[in-house]
Amino acid sequence: MNKTRHGISLLLLLSSTCFFSRICYGGDTITSTNFIKDPATIISNTSVFKLGFFTPSNSTHRYVGIWFEKISPQTVMWVANRDTPLNNTSGIFTISNDGNLVVLDSTNTILWSSNISSSSSSAANNTIAQILDTGNLVLKDTSSGVIKWESFEHPTDKFLPSMKLITDKRTNEHVGFTSWNSPSDPSTGNFSFLLDVRNIPEAVILNGGKTYWRSGPWNGQSFIGIPEMYSVYLSGYNLAIQDQIYTLSLATNIGAQEILYLFLSSQGNFEQRNWDDEKKQWNTSWVSHKTECDFYGTCGAFGICNAKTSPVCSCLTGFKPKQEKEWNQGNWRSGCVRKTTLKCEKQLNNNTDAKEDEFLKLGMVKVPFFAEWSFASLSIDDCRRECLRNCSCSSYAFENDICIHWMDDLIDTEQFESVGADLYLRIASADLPTNSGRNNKRIIIAIVIPVTFVIFIIAIFLTMWKRKINKHEKKLNMTSSVKKKILKQSIVDDDMIEGEIKLEELPLYDFEKVAIATNYFDLNSKLGQGGFGPVYKGKLLNGQEIAVKRLSRASKQGYEEFINEVRVISKLQHRNLVRLLGCCIEGEEKMLIYEYMPNLSLDAWIFGSSKPKILDWRKRFNIVDGIARGLLYLHRDSRLKIIHRDLKVSNILLDKDLNPKISDFGMARIFGGDVVQANTVRVVGTYGYMSPEYAMQGQFSEKSDVFSFGVLLLEIISGRRNTELYLHESSISLLGFAWKLWTEDNLIPLIEPTIYEPCYQLEILRCIHVGLLCVQEFINDRPNVSTIISMLNSEIVDLPSPKEPGFVGRPHETDTESSQKKLDQCSTNNVTLSAVIAR
Template identity: 50%
Template sequence: MDSGNLMLQDNRNNGEILWESFKHPYDSFMPRMTLGTDGRTGGNLKLTSWTSHDDPSTGNYTAGIAPFTFPELLIWKNDVPTWRSGPWNGQVFIGLPNMDSLLFLDGFNLNSDNQGTISMSYANDSFMYHFNLDPEGIIYQKDWSTSMRTWRIGVKFPYTDCDAYGRCGRYGSCHAGENPPCKCVKGFVPKNNTEWNGGNWSNGCVRKAPLQCERQRNVSNGGGGGKADGFLKLQKMKVPISAERSEANEQVCPKVCLDNCSCTAYAYDRGIGCMLWSGDLVDMQSFLGSGIDLFIRVAHSELKTHSNLAIVIAAPVIGVALIAAVCVLLACRKFRKRPAPEKNRSAELMFKRMEALTSDNESASNQIKLKELPLFEFQVLATATDSFSLRNKLGQGGFGPVYKGKLPEGQEIAVKRLSRKSGQGLEELMNEVVVISKLQHRNLVKLLGCCIEGEERMLVYEYMPKKSLDAYLFDPLKQNILDWKTRFNIMEGICRGLLYLHRDSRLKIIHRDLKASNILLDENLNPKISDFGLARIFRANEDEANTRRVVGTYGYMSPEYAMEGFFSEKSDVFSLGVIFLEIISGRRNSSSHKEENNLNLLAYAWKLWNDGEAASLADPAVFEKCFEKEIEKCVHIGLLCVQEVANDRPNVSNVIWMLTTENMNLADPKQPAFIVRRGASEAESSDQSSQKVSVNDVSLTAVTGR
């Protein structure tokens, strides 16, 4: 089959499938293949490694789903675990160093009936990737490079020595990149100091002081009850193996653990809920970026010891600080100066509003990171831009003007300055900071900081020397700079940036204002998506939303959004399709084609498609006969993206797949949505409607090609 599944069928019996390779997996995990366990039969479909790279006989390693209370992906060597992924929380395995990896967010699914039957699969073909368990017990992600005509290796598991199962023993935590990597968690000491100091950490750590329950059991032997135990908080952790489920909410979870003498730790994840551990804690790891908070139970004396030590150290420091503070206060009263700068108060208010905007989507720890975004002083940016001189002005948007600048250390920047006359305002600026400060991708513009001082509101970005895409596409003097290969690479880059927003980043983001002027080009003409002022953050379980405040740009808005306020991934896909057709043709969607009865770009492309002349849409400046089929395919994909019904449009991952896959049959596009400009008076009269469209209302006009 095209999927890679080898099937044996009985054609005498209505094509009954007698055997298929997907039901008997070996060392490769393919799209639409299923791994997992069967609660009725006790079976478990796993990957099995080769003995060596030259010997395909059964090797020592297997990989598959372990049917724990919270399912995990494990690798075993002769049935002994060598690596584990951490529990599945409905979106990702939370024990991976980078939980926002595309590996588990793009088309990856895990289903469980909570009775022992678990299935794991992925259905996304956009990158033509698969997974392979090699003879050394490592799972590699491999994706096909069309240009290099070879399989490239992506992520792998295990990745570091700390990923090895139980590397630091019981109550030991592994820290990749540190020497030594293993440390006993607070409240514990090495079980065998000689072995531990010699680099043998397998025996792990033991408690320094007994827990309350153990002391109470020793009362008859002269012991005492003592004070209640407490919890030590470990941040950004890979949680131990064998978590148990509790129905307690986040507030009650600590008490449930504390009331159970056998409970040694707890953690809470929004996708999983309350997790408890009994007995020894094994296979913990400290991460730098991801991970969750783990609370380990320790004796009260351990908490008291840390507290007393802190008091002993802090007391003299606090005393000196108090004396210094009194001196400063007296000096300030004597030499009173003007109040604290307005910019600090403005910044504080802005960040408080940002936290409110993100409270439904981000944890408190992530909200705090917003305050770490650099704040630039107004005078620094004024100096960098030569007092916002016209010669440094790069352009003008709905937000306000954008200026080129250079910081004292030589770094070139782009400064977006909020205009007081702008139709957008502080809310859009805050929204852009909230969204883009969380994003890192080669096809997204990077936010360097912001300025909030008095009435000034500015955003500071990395400088893109080639400015925006529309400056090249629609300028007759610059169109030749973008040859066909460059235009194709730009289309692919935009798709990869948009895929990151929709599927691969920690947040699911709908841009809502994707257009050629919001695509910036770096010095190598690589595209970067910008301007996130109108973007919307979706919750994990949210696929679409609607609004009574329709904002965006005429000609790029999908019909369901412009007319009904509904927006989703498919709304951005519509905008993407318009950009595709503009890149191919070098013409704006809003411009009409007089030779074809004033058809706009979408209608014109649809007519050429029906006439079998799709390649004629191409900009004459880039058209070459050798690229004709590729141009036709790109027109085809563009028309698939701008279909009138949202469900008919492909998602971005499928667009990438279609772009990068050769010799494939694409579905025929259906009628596009044609956005037609209306007169100014009509637009003004429509303002009384319940929706507010930023520039113009829209109507659908059916145009059928001859």
């Protein structure tokens, strides 16, 4: 009944007053008679913030929100009716009869309310709402000045400097914020940000109630898991505790002229953004998720994550992978288990002979989650003894005179370079590095002496046997030896080569046999043409089909590629790499002999033909997965770390079952030791697939191949070349087009229509997401190949939001690039080569 009376009175009021704009809005306040009717607004005292109705991009709904007045594009800080939008511009924002702020639609239905209780019948007359220069909307009693409600205590997805993050430990009530559902939908999303105070207070991001990210515990000055808090732009935070109420705030030492806010994205990424007044844009100065280690529990129980190592996960000292096979494949979630049972556990089984457990110091780490702490002024020795008394205590730390214990599994430990806490890990005495080293030394001594004696006897026997057969072997292999000597000398003389090929592993073919196999290099046998020379199909006398890559006598570029490819691929063997059968060297003739791929190269199947209908999504996904696994072998699992440097669709061959094989290693480089990145003055590759740092600076690494893989993945999904121009879609490349669709949250137009099926939509969209992560402009943002495989196969469920790709702008076509396009158009098989010289 009260709502009906309120509705009638409000409609009468509107009919008599809303023709006068001065009554519908004004100043920085709202009253029951001075309200906002869409599209009117009010502005804070010094014009910092504006309050009114707005429509998000790519949406038709209307919401009441607060945004910066002088910053464009519109940046919304708070939304009132986020889950109950208006469908037209008839909305009203006012104070109701009971003193609440309300959003009404054209039928006078309350879509949102501040929902405070009031016993006064004249509450509306004594209440005003005011937008402050801090961005806070306050509802207060005019007679007493008491604030009855404020938007800062009901945030949406953003945190302004004057706000406070509050958790009441007694009631478990939080003042936190939740993400939008998408960039165009302010409704409550899956991610929330709050203070977790169950044990040591720390900030966490939850995804549907499950931990997604954590800051590490508060040490009195900063959060241990955020090294950047030691820098200037994240200083000034304070965590106050009073009557079990925890309040995180940003102190007032932030510059008065500095405009910043913290933001929880719809993808679960927590960011700090600062306004650049010169460039008129927001800059992201910090993000929560920069590496794999930032995702909660990446390495599982008793694993430790280090973003600077490869792979990023390893087991803590004294522990081993729980699932060895999964761990070696890059799926670390199952974590690690102890190698040796602790003494306290053995005592439970009446074994009293075990040595006392020890503690191993791990320096500069983000300590694990779910610790128990004590405010008692224990010494570090007391802290150690207390942990030792409890068999469930797996580690301890001593920070700022606070003793901290962890019980049972250690989850989400991360290694830092220069900051962090000291964690003391409990391990069995036998697993201490010093003990294991001493035991290993004894074992080695016990083994080495008898083994050395046996080797000495065998060596004498082999020497005598080799002398007898040496003369006979020289006669039989004279021709082969001469050829190998030529090849070996070529390799030694070439400046590009480091080390020698194991020539005994590489068969040599006679020129006459190769010529007969290819019908004397008949044009009808020709498969393709690259910078090195032509490729022919052949058939040996034993019936084996081969592909012959013949070096052009006039091509210095082909000669370098020939030597490099022999050096690299002769050492590799994997089901997703093309197999080098041997080579032919006679006079000026130099040829490489490969296994023949009956289905030729992938580009013939996905670009401009009727074959896309044959290559459905399942086949394409298998091809993508196979390419990724071949690349993982090159980067991690082979005897040498290989950077391919020319990964593209035309260098992916398909066997009779459409299984992919990576080919053309003429530009590949071998990394030795701990090298992770190298520079070159000669940039070689194919336009459209080269990463920004390689094309512009000559820097190449695993992440250069990852960028190429991302382009290749998007091409396979879309059936379009990256170098095509999409003028009708306001984009200039496939990467630009994909990024435009991503920002519009509309990726379906990117998918090749012949492969789209609703049942595969989520899997295809996930692959597009992975592709965009691979082509991000900056090296450190791109995932490594083992992570890519886990992402593709949904072993990593929650993916980070991609940043803008490199090379989304229109290129200036050079002669080199033009010739490359012509070369690509005439290439139909496995081996092409192009060079782009860095400017």
